[in-house]
Amino acid sequence: MRQDKRTETITYIVDESYRIQYMSKALAKQFSDFEPGEICYEKFRGREKPCRNCPLAHPNRKTDLFYNEDQGKWLKINAGEVEWPGARNCHVILAKDIYEEDMDNLCRFVNMKKEILERRNPGKTEKNKLTGLFARNPFFTQTETFLRVNETAAGKYCLVAIDIEHFKLFNEWYGQVAGDKLLREIGAHLNKMRQEFGGIAGYMGGDDFVIVLPNDEKVLENLKCRITGFVRAYGGHTGFLPAFGFYVIDDISLSASQMYDRAILAQETVKGNYAVRCAYYSSDMKTRLENNHVLLAEVQAGLERDEFIYYLQPKCNLNTGKIVGLESLVRWKHPEKGIVAPGYFIPVMESNGLITELDMKVWEQVCQTLQDWIKSGHKVIPISVNVSSVDIYAIDVVEHFKNLVRKYGLPPEYVELEITESAYVEEYKVITSVAEALRNAGFTVLMDDFGSGYSSLNMLKDVNVDVLKIDMKFLKMDENTMDKGMGILEAVTRMANIMGLRMIAEGVETEDQINYLLNMGCIYGQGYFFYKPLPVEEIKVLLNDENNVDYRGIQARKIEHVRFKDLFQSELASDSILNNILGPIAIYDVYCDNVELLQVNDKYCLLVGQDPVDLAENVQVMEAIHPDDRKKMQNIFQRSFQRLAEGAEGTVRRRREDGQYIWINIKAFFLREQDGHKMFYGAVRDVSEEMNQFQKLMIYQNKGN
The missing domain is CATH 3.30.450.20 (PAS domain)
Structure with missing residues (x-):
């Protein structure tokens, strides 16, 4: 009987610089000294340059054969693009041994050899099978050829980048089959428009599409309406709307890849904005990108010099104004600009993988402050810190916080963790499991910014959190939509009360808002009406007067209110x-x-x-x-x-x-x-x-x- 030589598939993720971002357990057993960021060909094979058949060098190859000279065996390699927090243009690589005495594998071996030979004929591989559109590199080639033939094309054509926001969530909710069908149908729509108006359409992988069409307002509006209408009807959820980036091809000396990058720059400005779904590229976008690189260098230096500190904003009882808790909010103590608000530096840190390093510094500072207060004999109230989905993927958040409270001798209930509702929506299974583990370890978990993006009342029944922070942006609508915002707030409050969820409203700024929240059944709030974010020393002075503090914290409703509708x-x-x-x-x-x-x-x-x-x-x-x-x-x-x-x-x-x-x-x-x-x-x-x-x-x- 033939010996069973089947082995576990090894998996790893590398970015565009061949740096390893993730390694599966099977592979980690072989490389126990692995550190994220190591270069794959140096780590795995001790070489000075990438492997000859590396998928990163040949992005069109999704499946390939690779002969490992070091081990003297063939590997079947599967590669695909993947998003990974803090890294760009990542690929997931799956490798499995192929044994020639295994007849099944031998058949696949021969078939894959045929595929390799067929790839040398570009006519058979330039179209993506799922969408029927040009794949990435063939699209760029076809576009450049098209523009060279049309010497007067400058200004007459527009390249449009299209992205379906939160497509991963779509696959999670509706399944891979439904997701593939959506991509296939979008491809069909783009192909039809290409035929109607003349142009070139491509599929860039994942949920990204691109098309070159005449630079005509009616044609481009037709594109936007057709794709948006189809996706809205198919998905039935505003979170899945497409985002469009337009680049008017005014410089045909640029490569098609550069044109696409400019369209992507425009597209990035509208992501997450559900009122505006398209934008045209302008030169100032490139300037902003260059400025971001300068800012990135400053931020990195600031991290090394410990220039980042935190302020505290009180959470209050709406009836009494007494402080029931605190939230830590990061600030940059810039040597020249003074105290800098997070809106200036957080986006560039998020996009460059530095946000976790910043968060960890703030978490450490908060724990140090709590320890100092306890040692000085002060009564302590909880301080909440912000945790992003990037943090959860980058480190073991649960173990990290366990180690922090152990290091500083703190009861875990003094450190509360705020996770944004968008994180729950985008990575539901991962985030909810981490939140549950944190709660089991004794930490209080808050869902932050509920209602600011894609949340639904239905989601509340499945998410195990302790406190719900509702977003007062609902009441910052115009005259025509304010009543809808009020209705949504009331529905959220009613659902939370039924489920016994504690609630706090953030962004409270007026007495009218306070009265409305109290009438609605929400008795805790946070915002400028009570306190703006303050330096730690000023907060300490406030807390020294115990008349300013309600040490019971945020409590659930203890007595049922009369509901007139009922x-x-x-x-x-x-x-x-x-x-x-x-x-x-x-x-x-x-x-x-x-x-x-x-x-x-x-x-x-x-x-x-x-x-x-x-x-x-x-x-x-x-x-x-x-x-x-x-x-x-x-x-x-x-x-x-x-x-x-x-x-x-x-x-x-x-x-x-x-x-x-x-x-x-x-x-x-x-x-x-x-x-x-x-x-x-x-x-x-x-x-x-x-x-x-x-x-x-x-x-x-x-x-x-």
Whole structure:
């Protein structure tokens, strides 16, 4: 019987510089002294230059045979492009032994030899099988040939780079088969446009496409609408929309690869922006790229000189203003520019793989501060630190934090970890498993920025976190969309309360927002209304006064609130009971200078002395308001719209059915807006007696004077 010589497939990931980013366990056993960043051909074979058949040198070869002279055996090599945090143009390499006495492998051996021979005929390999479009290098070759033939092509054609954002998540949700179908259909759309308008289309691998089309506004708009419409219909989720980068080919002396790079630069400016999905390349983009290289050098020097520090921003109880926790926020103490905010340097650190080194420095500083506070006899409240998906891939985050709290002698509940919701969406399985391991180790895990990107209410039931940080950007919308943002916030809060999730709102800036959050059931917040991020020493002074601190921290709701929607829909209260509880109420439709009644209850009918039939024929409210009070009536609704949480109230005169005027007080709350019509809830009461008494008092006082 033939000896079984099957071996485990070895896997590793290398970047464009042949540096190893990852090594599978099977391979790590052979190279126990491996350090990320080592060069593959030096590490594996002790050579000074890349292997002859290296996939990086031949990017079109996805499967190949490789003879290892050192070990005297054949390997079957599979290679594919892969994204890897902190590295560019990475490939995953899978290698497996081939034994010629294994007949099955021998057959594959012969077939692969045929494939190698066939690759020498470019006519058979320049098209990608899945999409039917030119592969990367053939696309570049075809484009350059096309432009050389068309000597007057400058300015007449546009190269468009297309990327489907979060395509990995699409595959995760819908499966590889559905993902391949999506790519195949996009390829078909691009091929059709190429035939219709004249051009060249290519597939760059992964979820990246490219096409050269006439530089005509209608043609390019047609492209954008066609691809966006198809992807939206196919995916059914805004997170999967395509991003477009346009480069008008005005310099045909550039290589096609350089043209594509410029289109990619434009594309990068719109990723993550769901309002703007396309951008044209401009020379300042290249300037920004060059400036980023200068900034990168400064950042690296700053890391070496320990110039990065952190500030702390308090998290507060909305009712009392007392501090319940702190969040660490990195700052750059620049030797010339002073304190620099993170928006200036974080993007370049993220794109160049330095963010984990920065995060680790901040985590260490936070633990050092907590230890110092404890040693000096101060009561301690938790400090949260930010953890990115890049950190989770770059290091063993769980072990790192275990070692940190062990090193500084800290209870793990004093160090809280904030992971952005986008990380959960993009890498759901990996991030959730890490979050669960952190919680099991005693750490508190917060989901940061919930609602800022692609999150869904459905996701909350599957994600095990301790605290949900909801994003107040929902209330920074325009007049036409604010009511939708309020509805989403209420739905998130209701779901979180049902699940027993603790909540805190971030970005709280106004008293109106506080009142709205409290009415909604959220009692913790963080933002400039209370405190801006402050240096550690200033925070220490605040905490020295224990009257400023609520040491219970962020708590879950302990008593159930009355939910009026549930009350209305239950059998607990009849219509008559609700009428007595609420008093006279009406739903108003306000548009232009008109105010109409949409709905009223029985108490309202009694107040104005009309039955529902009569009211239905006299819905124009302004006609019944005293002429001198009509502007005042309009002002009540205007103020109510501006003060969403509190509403607004005022007193006006209203004519009853018998022709007599009564004084009514209206407390109005904005409900929603549709097609220019604003809907308001109005609680109405008769205050005629109070007004009459007030007028008598004024007359009496005037006589006395």
